[in-house]
Amino acid sequence: MKILKYILLLLLILIIGLSIYVAVxxxxxxxxxxxxxxxxxxxxxxxxxxxxxxxxxxxxxxxxxxxxxxxxxxxxxxxxxxxxxxxxxxxxxxxxxxxxxxxxxxxxxxxxxxxxxxxxxxxxxxxxxxxxxxxxxxxxxxxxxxxxxxxxxxxxxxxxxxxxxxxxxxxxxxxxxxxKVYSINVEGVTQHSGGYYLYNTMSCKFSDFEKNMKEMLPKVGAYAISNNVTMAGPPFILYHKWDEENDAVIFSCAIPTNSKIVSNEPEILTGKLESFRAVKTVLKGDYANLKEAWETSMKYIADNNLEMIEAGPMLETYISDPMSKPNPAEWITEIYVAVR
The missing domain is CATH 3.30.530.20 (START domain)
Structure with a gap:
């Protein structure tokens, strides 16, 4: 009987101790x-x-x-x-x-x-x-x-x-x-309307292209805004030379305008694209997929017995960009390659 009392007392002490421990x-x-x-x-x-x-x-x-x-x-x-x-x-x-x-x-x-x-x-x-x-x-x-x-x-x-x-x-x-979601769709042969544009231009290595493009394009846009120039459409890149063998690219960053604009800055020039026949490809997704989009365009040209005009226009037009669409999957880029 005494042992039972000791056990009960011990349990009571443990319960009280646990309660105090929990309470504090x-x-x-x-x-x-x-x-x-x-x-x-x-x-x-x-x-x-x-x-x-x-x-x-x-x-x-x-x-x-x-x-x-x-x-x-x-x-x-x-x-x-x-x-x-x-x-x-x-x-x-x-x-x-x-x-x-x-x-x-x-x-x-x-x-x-x-x-x-x-x-x-x-x-x-x-x-x-x-x-x-x-x-x-x-x-x-x-x-x-x-x-x-x-x-x-x-x-x-x-x-x-x-x-x-x-x-x-x-x-x-x-x-x-x-x-990472993206899609590439070749819409086929179309007629690009051409038109006047403001631009700056550069020659560089492929490794420096992205950095230079990100610096150049805002300068053209800023010039248009500060001089109240009406933009006639989204910005685009015009490729003049694409030489992977010699690691060289010559390109212009451009803003389309409604009319010919005479620039008062030496680095901002005025150009004009004549209307041209082109294969149009639309990339919806990150710019990291542009290489595949260009390759898809070239394959379409070859598969459909079209002839790329070597000195003809090659454009990347940015319909939407990181400023308007934070999600890269929603970026839309149109590629135009001049063909005959």
Missing amino acids: QPNDYKFSRSRTIEAPVSMIYDKVNDFKQWPEFSPWLEQDKDATLTYSDNTVGKDAGYSWIGEILGEGSMTTLEADANTAISQKIEFIKPFEANADIDWTFEPSDEGTKVTWHMEGKQDFITKLFTTFTGSIESETGPDFERGLFKLDSVVQAEM
């Missing part, structure tokens, strides 16, 4: 995880800000693929929300409280089953030279039951932190895959 644990918790993603900030923000896109990167929905999702009438921005019911996830909901475009998103997550709890979720998006630094932050309060539970299973951060890391990894992967 912090009432608040907070943690965050970050990842730098090589993508435009607006593209990442738009995906996180739309709850209908969460199944693509949510680590929890990945664990419970059969969970039932119900969206509110609004799934984007302030007051957007969705709820879930699943065998693994239980039952809960998430609501967007505030959304500052391309900068930050504040959300509230509420758990109903298997236990009731809530927490604040914050996202921040910081542009950098490497891409966009995305930070996923969570904080909330712990009642006694929660603190008791985490005493045996591990802290909320140790349990949830890896999920945040997995979610950011998936977000990165999804965005990268979307940016």
Whole structure:
């Protein structure tokens, strides 16, 4: 009998000690995880800000693929929300409280089953030279039951932190895959209308082409804007010489104009393209695919018994660009090769 009393007393002491230990644990918790993603900030923000896109990167929905999702009438921005019911996830909901475009998103997550709890979720998006630094932050309060539970299973951060890391990894992967989507379509023989244009020109190695083009094209555009010149269409590159064997390219960066413009700057010149017959190819996607687009154009010319005019115009016209479309998959470039 005495042994039983000692055991009960010992259990009581352990329970009291455990209760005291649990009670003195912090009432608040907070943690965050970050990842730098090589993508435009607006593209990442738009995906996180739309709850209908969460199944693509949510680590929890990945664990419970059969969970039932119900969206509110609004799934984007302030007051957007969705709820879930699943065998693994239980039952809960998430609501967007505030959304500052391309900068930050504040959300509230509420758990109903298997236990009731809530927490604040914050996202921040910081542009950098490497891409966009995305930070996923969570904080909330712990009642006694929660603190008791985490005493045996591990802290909320140790349990949830890896999920945040997995979610950011998936977000990165999804965005990268979307940016790589492209298509090349040869539209066949057409008649390019030609016209006047302002331009600057350069000869360089192929390795220096991209750097030089990015410096030259804005200068032509800036001249047109500062001199109130009306642009007659999107900018284009006119290739005068393409010599891979000798690693040399001569090209002009051009802005089409409605009429002949007399430039007052020595580096900005005026040119005119006569209307010409051309094979037109449209690339929708990253400029990294331009080489394949050009090769596709040349193959079409050969396969259809057309003759490329060696000294004729070869153009890349940028219908949309990074300024208007952050996602490279949405960039549209038209290629024209003069043929007879």
